[in-house]
Amino acid sequence: MDELLQAEHVSMVFGGLKAVSNFNLHLNKGELVGLIGPNGAGKTTAFNMLTGVYRPTTGSITFAGKSIVGLPPYEVTQRGIARTFQNIRLFSELTVLENVKIAFHFHVKYGLIEAVLRVGRYFREEQEIEEEAMELLRIFHLEDKADEVAKNLPYGAQRRLEIARALAAKPKLLLLDEPAAGMNPQETHELMEMIRWIRREFALTILLIEHDMSLVMGICERIYVLEYGEILAEGTPKEIKANPEVIRAYLGGE
Structure with a gap:
């Protein structure tokens, strides 16, 4: 498969605090991938680095074969990365x-x-x-x-x-930050179908952050698990469900 985005050894330090450390992620064209982890694990910080809101302290991020480190958000959008936000940000x-x-x-x-x-x-x-x-x-x-x-x-x-x-910006990669936040089970089910549909219709690659495990496990082909700013595990939903480290970190027990 063609690789679309690659983040290698990326870290983000605020003052003395390492929000993200040695973050590695790759996305192939057409994939639907999840990024999960407990609150405060660094998921939104990772999104902010991928979209130019933050410039990483170390590491490289390439999109469609070119570095996007240091580009302002509007240029990242022009290159083909669009996003939604955990807290809806419309022009109200x-x-x-x-x-x-x-x-x-x-x-x-x-x-x-x-x-x-x-x-x-x-x-x-x-x-x-x-x-x-x-x-x-x-x-x-x-x-x-x-x-x-x-x-x-x-x-x-x-x-x-x-x-x-976000789709009006004509992206190649769509980043969804907790799209099911605040939705009831019926709305979440409809959202799952919509995400599948737009991936297919718009020929998109999608990376999503989500706390709703039924949504993540139901639509993602691969999942990355983030804990304390570092990638704890990566694999298929089946592999992630069975990973004892993930069970310990994310679910809090066996």
Whole structure:
């Protein structure tokens, strides 16, 4: 399989605190991989390093064969990595449609002058963005909410909108940070089906952090387990379930 992302010997030190140490992870094109671990294990810090929010203290991160260490988040997004957040981060005062349209602007080709004067490619590209954004809203059953202010959506719909916005950036790799947080079992089951579907339809590689073990074990092909900032284990769901170190660290006993 073609390797898409590789993190090697990555560490992140804040003051004297090692949040992540000797972190190694690889993702092949088209994989659906989980990253699990107890609270405070360093999972979100790892995501922040992969997306340019933090610059790692040591180590290398390559994506599609090129280093992304030191790139700001918007450049990492332009390269093809998009993410959602543990705490939903929508533009709460903008409409549902505007939230999705914003992400498409990572890929516009018209220039500043064309935008200011509203000439040339501006109208054509803006019309295409509107159509593509509405299509994404249809996929996520949000088209009837297009003109609603994002903060007024129910929680589950806000989660769907955040994933739709991430997909509008046209990523090759999608990072999902606790997508099932706050969802009931029925919503979680629907989310599992949605993640499977978008991986297939958008030809994506997906890495997800999640505490809901039924979701992780149900959809991931491989799982990494993080403890105290270090990779404790890596393997298939079956291997992870049977790993005594994982049982001790994550489940707290036999």
